[in-house]
Amino acid sequence: xxxxxxxxxxxxxxxxxxxxxxxxxxxxxxxxxxxxxxxxxxxxxxxxxxxxxxxxxxxxxxxxxxxxxxxxxxxxxxxxxxxxxxxxxxxxxxxxxxxxxxxxxxxxxxxxxxxxxxxxxxxxxxxxxxxxxxxxxxxxxxxxxxxxxxxxxxxxxxxxxxxxxxxxxxxxxxxxxxxxxxxxxxxxxxxxxxxxxxxxxxxxxxxxxxxxxxxxxxxxxxxxxxxxxxxxxxxxxxxxxxxxxxxxxxxxxxxxxxxxxxxxxxxxxxxxxxxxxxxxxxxxxxxxxxxxxxxxxxxxxxxxxxxxxxxxxxxxxxxxxxxxxxxxxxxxxxxxxxxxxxxxxxxxxxxxxxxxxxxxxxxxxxxxxxxxxxxxxxxxxxxxxxx
Ligand SMILES: [Zn+2]
Numbered sequence: 001x002x003x004x005x006x007x008x009x010x011x012x013x014x015x016x017x018x019x020x021x022x023x024x025x026x027x028x029x030x031x032x033x034x035x036x037x038x039x040x041x042x043x044x045x046x047x048x049x050x051x052x053x054x055x056x057x058x059x060x061x062x063x064x065x066x067x068x069x070x071x072x073x074x075x076x077x078x079x080x081x082x083x084x085x086x087x088x089x090x091x092x093x094x095x096x097x098x099x100x101x102x103x104x105x106x107x108x109x110x111x112x113x114x115x116x117x118x119x120x121x122x123x124x125x126x127x128x129x130x131x132x133x134x135x136x137x138x139x140x141x142x143x144x145x146x147x148x149x150x151x152x153x154x155x156x157x158x159x160x161x162x163x164x165x166x167x168x169x170x171x172x173x174x175x176x177x178x179x180x181x182x183x184x185x186x187x188x189x190x191x192x193x194x195x196x197x198x199x200x201x202x203x204x205x206x207x208x209x210x211x212x213x214x215x216x217x218x219x220x221x222x223x224x225x226x227x228x229x230x231x232x233x234x235x236x237x238x239x240x241x242x243x244x245x246x247x248x249x250x251x252x253x254x255x256x257x258x259x260x261x262x263x264x265x266x267x268x269x270x271x272x273x274x275x276x277x278x279x280x281x282x283x284x285x286x287x288x289x290x291x292x293x294x295x296x297x298x299x300x301x302x303x304x305x306x307x308x309x310x311x312x313x314x315x316x317x318x319x320x321x322x323x324x325x326x327x328x329x330x331x332x333x334x335x336x337x338x339x340x341x342x343x344x345x346x347x348x349x350x351x352x353x354x355x356x357x358x359x360x361x362x363x364x365x366x367x368x369x370x371x372x373x374x375x376x377x378x379x380x381x382x383x384x385x386x387x
Contacts, residue, residue: 065164070273074267090152094143101287162247163250167253168251171309187207205240288341
């Protein structure tokens with residue numbers, strides 16, 4: 001399969017095209033924005049300005065979603081111990097939290113002395129959302145990321161907490177750094193790395209919401225269910241427009257260099273945080289169905305889920321391309337089917353194991369057509385991303 005000669009994105013990746021040297025448009029976009037995205041002195045000043053703007057003015061300064069993984073745990077540690085901010089912790093109990101995650105969450109909240117609660121989703125609705133995510137997108141992951149982030153925003157809005165600090169890594173935030181991307185979180189990247197303005201915050205929030213709603217309208221065709229979903233996860237738009245304070249959805253790793261190894265060392269030393277058994281790069285020990293999700297993704301898209309995250313690491317200079325290729329080969333070469341994880345996913349979301357192959361086959365065909373159309377559209381319109 002053709003790969004970008006600079007990063008490791010495959011030639012069948014959404015929206016991709018190559019120049020004469022085989023370098024992809026994602027690499028070119030990143031290159032154009034590199035100075036802005038890596039000037040950590042200016043960026044951390046922007047972050048600190050935000051923390052100072054809200055400090056002590058509301059019942060809590062920040063809301064942090066704790067998943068039990070390294071990223072959110074480390075951010076909680078920074079916000080509480082280094083920035084001395086008053087934080088409220090919450091965990092989106094998606095039904096797939098591992099015991100490992102639960103014990104780390106409790107440990108982090110207790111050692112840092114922060115108030116924390118588990119939010120249990122309305123499983124009746126959410127189960128269908130996961131099911132539809134698998135049927136329409138070939139992976140349950142959007143079911144979590146969209147609803148947990150939407151929910152964190154709603155909780156912050158209702159409780160008057162001005163900052164929702166999330167733990168998306170730089171590779172997660174920058175993987176779709178391209179004009180015309182449907183990535184719902186992209187509007188916040190631009191917002192977070194500019195001086196704060198309420199109007200811009202409202203616009204970014206509404207744009208992200210519109211993108212998530214587009215996704216949900218596909219994944220949840222039933223209108224009644226869809227409305228129940230919006231009611232549970234989104235604050236009403238008119239209330240948001242008129243509110244004196246609207247929270248900002250903040251990516252901590254935009255302001256801060258991301259070093260997985262150093263972060264885990266610090267967590268162990270400072271909090272006695274437990275490192276996962278598989279602590280290799282880009283693992284997700286906090287999710288019981290991650291192996292299933294990764295497997296399904298590979299079946300549908302034809303390349304491993306880690307491709308885009310590895311590519312960001314290469315572009316940012318954090319991983320040599322040869323290393324990324326090795327890791328990619330490891331993921332591509334995984335022939336074993338993660339039966340346990342797949343069975344668990346199917347059982348939870350009421351899909352028959354036997355249906356999966358058919359679902360993947362149908363989606364593979366659809367993706368091919370969608371990619372072609374997107375390529376033509378982008379060739380004609382040539383959109384440009386400006387941060
Ligand atoms: Zn590339």
